[in-house]
Amino acid sequence: MLDRQTLIRPARIDDDERVWPLAREFATSFRSERAAFDAAWPQLVGAPHTLLLVAETPEGEIVGYLLGNSHLTFLANGRVAWVEELMVDGQARRSGVGRHLMEHAEQWARSIGAAYLALASRQAGPFYLALDYEDSAVFYKKTLS
Numbered sequence: 285m286l287d288r289q290t291l292i293r294p295a296r297i298d299d300d301e302r303v304w305p306l307a308r309e310f311a312t313s314f315r316s317e318r319a320a321f322d323a324a325w326p327q328l329v330g331a332p333h334t335l336l337l338v339a340e341t342p343e344g345e346i347v348g349y350l351l352g353n354s355h356l357t358f359l360a361n362g363r364v365a366w367v368e369e370l371m372v373d374g375q376a377r378r379s380g381v382g383r384h385l386m387e388h389a390e391q392w393a394r395s396i397g398a399a400y401l402a403l404a405s406r407q408a409g410p411f412y413l414a415l416d417y418e419d420s421a422v423f424y425k426k427t428l429s
Contacts, residue, residue: 290381292388295336295349300325302346303338310371312406313427335365335392339372339381347376350385352392352401360399365392367403386415 295303300322308316328336333355339348351369356362367389372381393401404423405412413419 289342290347290379290384291340292337292384293340295329295338297326297329299329299338299346302344303349306346306349306371306373307369310369313425333396335389337385337388339376339385348372348381348385350389352389354393354396354398357399363396363398365389365396365398365401367401370403370408382411383415 303325304318304321307321308318310316328334328351330336333353335350335352335354337350338346340346349369349371350367352365352367354363354365357364367386370382370385372385390401402420403412403417409419
């Protein structure tokens with residue numbers, strides 16, 4: 285169960301050193317590069333149409349983060365929201381951190397009038413199904429390098 289003292293909050297500029305190890309572990313299709321993370325971090329913190337949350341313990345340890353974005357579509361007659369990345373430290377998994385990060389993302393998506401919140405996941409399907417997400421599409425990508 286999530287420690288009642290674990291705080292889900294918006295990321296701050298000075299969280300970068302504590303989020304980087306999680307972001308590095310998240311990547312499966314790409315090798316995360318610190319320079320790219322350092323360039324992106326200040327652009328994402330507080331960016332319009334972006335949600336960047338951290339889960340922080342009372343001891344100041346960041347044990348999870350969520351990165352989401354929203355954009356307008358014709359398909360949904362307006363705004364939709366996407367969770368791009370959700371990562372929880374291995375030792376904090378099954379404690380409710382991921383669920384609480386997703387609940388905050390859902391609240392954010394509702395607050396901006398998004399028609400839906402979606403994500404792609406290769407390994408965590410059962411987790412999202414348990415949160416009442418439905419498997420609704422196949423995800424395709426083409427690496428451009």
